[in-house]
Amino acid sequence: MNTMNKLKNVKYTNLLINNMTEEEIINYQEKLLQKQLKYVYRNSEFYRQKFNEAGALPEDIKSLMDYHKLPIFMNKAIERESQKESHKRFGHPFGMHLCSSPDDIAFTGTTSGTSGSPTFTYTFTKQDLNFLNNYISHMLEYGGVHSGDRLLFSHALGIYATSSILWGIRSHGVLPIDVDVRGGSKMILQYAQMTKPNAAMMTPSLALHLIDKARESGINVGDFGMQSIFTVGEIGIGIPEIKKKIENAYGCRVYDYLGELGFSCDSDDYYGIHCVAPDLCIFPNDIVDPETKKPIQINDGSIGEMIITELNLQALPRIRYATGDMVQVFTNECPGCGFKGKRIKVIGRTDDMLIIKGVNVYPSAIKRLISNFIPNVTGEIRIVLDTPPPRVTPPLRVKIEYGANVDESNLSDIEQRIKKVLHTEARVTPEIIWCAPGTLEKALTKTPLFEKMY
Numbered sequence: 507m508n509t510m511n512k513l514k515n516v517k518y519t520n521l522l523i524n525n526m527t528e529e530e531i532i533n534y535q536e537k538l539l540q541k542q543l544k545y546v547y548r549n550s551e552f553y554r555q556k557f558n559e560a561g562a563l564p565e566d567i568k569s570l571m572d573y574h575k576l577p578i579f580m581n582k583a584i585e586r587e588s589q590k591e592s593h594k595r596f597g598h599p600f601g602m603h604l605c606s607s608p609d610d611i612a613f614t615g616t617t618s619g620t621s622g623s624p625t626f627t628y629t630f631t632k633q634d635l636n637f638l639n640n641y642i643s644h645m646l647e648y649g650g651v652h653s654g655d656r657l658l659f660s661h662a663l664g665i666y667a668t669s670s671i672l673w674g675i676r677s678h679g680v681l682p683i684d685v686d687v688r689g690g691s692k693m694i695l696q697y698a699q700m701t702k703p704n705a706a707m708m709t710p711s712l713a714l715h716l717i718d719k720a721r722e723s724g725i726n727v728g729d730f731g732m733q734s735i736f737t738v739g740e741i742g743i744g745i746p747e748i749k750k751k752i753e754n755a756y757g758c759r760v761y762d763y764l765g766e767l768g769f770s771c772d773s774d775d776y777y778g779i780h781c782v783a784p785d786l787c788i789f790p791n792d793i794v795d796p797e798t799k800k801p802i803q804i805n806d807g808s809i810g811e812m813i814i815t816e817l818n819l820q821a822l823p824r825i826r827y828a829t830g831d832m833v834q835v836f837t838n839e840c841p842g843c844g845f846k847g848k849r850i851k852v853i854g855r856t857d858d859m860l861i862i863k864g865v866n867v868y869p870s871a872i873k874r875l876i877s878n879f880i881p882n883v884t885g886e887i888r889i890v891l892d893t894p895p896p897r898v899t900p901p902l903r904v905k906i907e908y909g910a911n912v913d914e915s916n917l918s919d920i921e922q923r924i925k926k927v928l929h930t931e932a933r934v935t936p937e938i939i940w941c942a943p944g945t946l947e948k949a950l951t952k953t954p955l956f957e958k959m960y
């Protein structure tokens with residue numbers, strides 16, 4: 507690795523918070539929360555109604571403990587309903603939970619809408635954007651990306667959530683080379699060669715895909731001379747083999763990030779997203795049981811559904827919003843960099859969850875466990891479903907691509923080892939269907955985990 511930095515300690519974005527104890531951070535969040543709850547109550551009919559339904563007033567919420575007693579205010583389905591209503595009544599798509607004037611919106615970004623109509627979740631005023639830019643700037647600085655640098659930005663561009671990151675990149679004085687991922691790998695590589703970016707932002711699967719595509723054209727991605735790569739979405743670099751493969755090929759450090767909420771550190775091993783933004787979101791101090799939505803006490807290693815409550819944002823703050831993302835929270839100091847705050851790892855989606863003989867199984871956990879067998883496998887898998895989830899009649903059928911250099915006579919041995927790991931770690935005994943390398947289709951954006959036969 508030619509440009510590796512010395513291991514750096516992750517700090518909170520807001521420097522004031524670095525001097526606070528964990529208890530003081532919670533107190534600070536509670537103050538910001540009280541202010542935000544009063545703000546959304548005054549400015550949105552939707553939130554007023556939610557408080558009324560709960561029989562509470564913002565003034566009643568004095569602590570996080572009080573807050574956790576409130577019901578869930580929103581999820582993706584409720585958000586869509588709220589949008590439908592504002593569209594009908596006021597002619598705008600942002601939802602009844604909009605707290606600012608539609609005139610003051612400076613950016614709107616949607617979720618991709620792969621399942622159902624898109625939601626305008628990432629809608630910000632100019633002030634919101636300026637506030638959020640601090641977190642992007644902090645992350646870029648941590649990754650050694652400075653003013654004057656160029657950054658290859660390859661996501662679906664336009665009205666998508668990731669496009670909001672571009673504001674932060676520019677405000678940091680960095681020039682984004684924004685190449686739409688839909689242009690294909692050839693175009694992305696061409697722009698990378700022409701502009702010699704110091705860093706890149708993309709999904710981990712695209713970073714992997716470009717390594718092979720470049721090689722086919724006689725290009726070595728290591729020659730781009732990148733300083734760092736920031737990946738978002740998917741489990742990706744939480745899998746040691748994938749992190750190592752990207753870092754070795756590009757000759758730089760790869761970081762994983764979760765929007766403005768945090769990023770992983772400069773360590774050879776992956777220790778999750780470091781939650782650097784307690785002044786932006788109550789996250790991760792609010793996790794619930796995905797079935798009952800009852801709060802889960804946070805200890806080192808606790809697992810639950812991530813509930814989002816955004817602080818300080820004006821336009822469309824999410825309040826007690828059930829994300830459907832299952833996370834594991836770590837409270838111990840990071841073994842890699844010494845960060846004292848909380849860290850999280852994304853485990854999967856509540857709606858991907860399968861129930862096999864009463865056991866909850868997360869497909870992404872299966873993928874991660876199987877990926878530990880790279881290079882005996884490629885890491886590409888599909889779970890074959892004959893009926894709609896979550897209930898699966900055993901055995902669970904899993905298609906796995908074996909590695910390019912694997913002799914087929916060794917497959918039964920590898921199969922036994924994989925089955926053993928899945929049995930002990932994920933409590934599932936699958937039927938494995940071997941597939942030749944490269945036969946399971948790879949997507950540049952989000953690779954599906956399921957093959958639906960129903």
Ligand SMILES: [Zn+2]
Pocket residue numbers: 516770771772773777780840841842843844845
């Ligand atoms: Zn760390």
